[in-house]
Amino acid sequence: MEMGGAAFFTEVAIEPLSSVIHSSLSSSRFSISHSPFFGIPRKTKKHSGITRSRISSNGGGVIIEKKEFEFKPLFDDYLKAMENVKIDRDSNNRSSNSLRKKKHFKGKEGEGNTKFADFEDFRVEKEEDRDKMIVKEKLERGVSYRKIASKKVTDNNIIQTGVKRKGEILDMERAAFKSLENEDNVIDKPRISRVDMEERIQKLARCFFYSLNAADINMPEWKFTKMMRSAQIRFSDHSVMRIIQILGKLGNWRCVLQVIEWVQSRERFKSHKIRYIYTAALDALGKARRPVEALNLFRQMLEHMASYPDVVAYHCIAVTLGQAGHMKELFDVIDTMRSPPRKKFKTIIFEKWDPRLEPDVIIYNAVLNACVRRKKWEGAFWVLQELNQQGQQPSSTTYGLVMELMFACGKYNLVHDFFKKVQKSCIPNALTYKVVVNTLWKEGKSDAAIMAVEDMERRGIVGTAGLYYDLARCLCSAGRCQEALKQIDKICKVANKPLVVTYTGLIQACLNSGDVQNGVYVFNYMQKFCSPNLITCNIMLKGFLDHGMFEEAKLLFLKLLENGSSVYEKSDYKDRILPDIYSFNTMLDACAAEKKWDDVEFVFAQMLQYGHHFNAKRHLRIILDARSAGKKELLESAWKHLVEAERIPPATLTREIFCSRLEDGDYNAALSCLLSSPWIEVNWTRILTENGHRFQEDALVALMHEVSILVARNENVVLEQLMRSCKEFLKPPRF
Incomplete structure (x- = not known):
């Protein structure tokens, strides 16, 4: 076969080159092995251009002069190369097995197989040269062979060890592509539909157990990452934005911020529309009425060009700040909207990128919302003036907010003036008529x-x-x-x-x-x-008591208590209304005001039975007044409740229970209540003087004797003061 001229070879011409070599060598009467042709190029210096490779035919032989050229393999070519290496390894194993068989056969046959043995030796030498070349190439590429012999080992040992380790390394490299050979390959699986992906997102966000909505805010990062990855969702801009939107509807703004922080910490997550994710988070924070967190997130958006706010983001932050009444921060946002970025960005591709915007009607409506909260009626005229300068016509919503601002500030005449102006310029909406109805209500004009x-x-x-x-x-x-x-x-x-x-x-x-x-x-x-519901009953209870209808309020309260006596299961709570702490406090105040201490004792006992606790600010004065009226049981029940709940009783309650028990002559019980409460300094002389008419002298003497025994055992400042005060109180007066 003869070929003349020159040919240019690239990485695509690998297979034609092997076929040319095979045909050329066959025509020159050389015996060709059936193992596939494969070669790994040596790592050499890069040249500035691609050189030519010339193939010339001279008679029966073929001379291939290979020049070095710059080669940048693709991933598909790398896979093909690894497949050829695997085939080459299998052929080497087969050739080594056949070689051992041939040598054994040569030892038996003797000189009859000399020609065949010579040819086998020639092929083995060629294969050994090729294996030696592969090992050297692997060593040059930085592949570590831990058990290769040192410099003192001969070349034959290096070749044998390298060939042995070559198969193991190729197996290890092939393990990285093991999934490509499996039957359940992810590439062969059908693509997940949008409906299934949406179901997974909904399950991750709103399920009751193992979901983001039910997750603890103090969850460790690794556990949060595990929960996110367990949903088997491809985390793209759309999926993350949908998760944030669902959490925003559920009002879980803390988890929204946690998702944003998790996305920022993921190095493998490359967002192409990070601005949309931040905007969805701003909307969620606005619905949850979290202006401070929304403002912090907005300032974070200003730090990067990819997340720099657009008009939708400005609308979200403006509405949030306006509803919260943050006037200063809202005007700062407007200044940022009109100004160029404070931080200089590298705008190589987008040379004419200009993020500056002018406020529109939505921004000015947010300003009116803030003015309503602050009751700054002058802001309405500023907004109308700004819209007039920009040539924008106020909408009916704008006029409705102006009228609402005037109504909040008590400018009822201006409300009617703006309503007439709205009727002339545009069609009023329901918001406008709502403000008019409220204004006429305040003016007492129900017919109008x-x-x-x-x-x-x-x-x-x-x-x-x-x-x-x-x-x-x-x-x-x-x-x-x-x-x-x-x-x-x-x-x-x-x-x-x-x-x-x-x-x-x-x-x-x-x-x-x-x-x-x-x-x-x-x-x-x-x-x-x-x-x-319970709110309706509490309103009626309060209304009865405010208008002097105590008996009607008592009947309604008893009806609520009857509902509690018929509750046997958890499902019964849905159908029955039970009194809350507001109901008990309302009835306690009413009974105390009516001086009905029996009812006070009954209501207080029911309050403790329903699981509500003693509140010193609310209940202490009522208990002391009941004690003054002779109701000692109420005082004892309050003390018992505090002791069982392991709460520290108020000093006033402790003093009263001490005096009450000492009045009954039970000095041991009085002393036990004194020791169970932490008293720092007490003016016992004043207490004994004010309540001396209630105590018997024998009780004081017995108390002083018992206190002296306790002081002798352990030093106690409070007891020492009590003993000295008792001695001074029991001294006969001097005339």
Whole structure:
């Protein structure tokens, strides 16, 4: 076979080169081994260009002159090379086995197989040269052979050891690609659908057990990482953003910050839209009413170009700060929005990148929200002036917020002026009419409020639940309870909250206006459609007591106690209303004000039975007044409750229980209560002088004797002071 000219070889021409060599050597009558051709190039110096390789045919032989060229293998070529090495290793094992068999056969046959033996020796020498070359290449590449002989070992030993270790190293290298040979390879598996991925995200975020929503905020990082990876989710920008959005809806803002921190610490997570993740976190913090955390996250976004805020991020932080009333921080955000970045970024690709923006209507509405919280009515005119300078027309929402600001500041005339301006420039929305109804309610114009709502309905504007709720409360305050109940049907069509909340608000409006009879009527009327909750009962309890209806309040309280006596399982708590600490405190104050100490004792005992605790600020004065009225049992029950709960009794209560027991002549019990409480310094002389008429002389003498015995055993400053005071008190007076 003859070939002339020159040919250029690249990495793609490896297989054609092996076929050319095979055909050329076959034509030159050389015996070719069936093992595949494979060679590993030597590691040499890189040249600046690719040189040519020339193949020339001269008669029966082929001369291949290989020049060095720069070679950058791809990952697919690396896999092909490793497959060829594996095939070469198997062929070497087969050739070594056949070699041993041939040598054994040569020893038996003698000189008859001389030609065949010579050829085998020639092939072995060639294979040994090739193995020696592979070992040297591995050594040059930095592969460590721990059991290769030192410099004193001969070349034959190096070749044998290298060939033996070569198979082990190739097996070790091939283990990195072991998954490519498995039948259940991840590449062959079908792609996870969006529905399945969303289910996994939902399960990770909102499940009751082993989920982020139920996770402890003090969880270690390794455990948090394990929980995140157990969901088998590909953590991309979309999946992380969905997790944050779900946690934001659940109100778990702490876990949102924990997810953000975990994402920042992952080196393997490369986000391409990190700004969207931060924006979702800002929205979640805003819904949870966490302005400080949102502002810290916003300032962190300003540190990097990839996360620099866009208009959506500015909207989120502005609304959050506006609802919280942080005026100064909100204006700082507006200045940042208009200014270039304080930190210089490397804008190599984006040379004309300019993140500066002008505030829009949403930003100015956030300013109005902050003004409402701060009651700064001058801010409304500043916002309208800024919108006029920028050529932006205020929306109906903007005018509604301006009217709400004037209503919060008590500028009712300006509310009506702005409402007329809204009617001329645009169509008012439900928020605008809601402010008008509240203004007319404050002015006592219930008929005008009804007319305003009817005008809204004629315009085709759908009212909100808050609008009809405010109108119903306005009518209840005016004593028009029947007309207010007619608004319930309209509220039910657009309301999201339970119906019991609406009725409770109407009852509160009736009681605030002083009309307790209408409040009772609404309370009885609501039980036809829904059961009152604990808040409703507490409002009625307070309303009865404020209007001097003690017996009605007592009946309602006893009804609540009856519900507690019929609870046998945990499921019974859902259907029955039990009194809380507010209910007991309200009844204790009312009974003490009415001087009904038997009722006070009963209510206090029931409070302890229901698991509520003694509060010194709230209950101590009532107990002391009951003791002055002769109710010692209430004092003893309070003392017993504190001792069983292992709480330190107040000093006033300890002094009173000491005097009460000493008055009964039980000096041992009086001394035991004194020793069980930590007293620092007590003016016993003043205590004995003020309560001397209650004590008997024999009791004081016995107490002084018992105290002297205890002081002789152990020194006690309080007991020593008590003994000296008793001696001074028992001294006969000098005339």
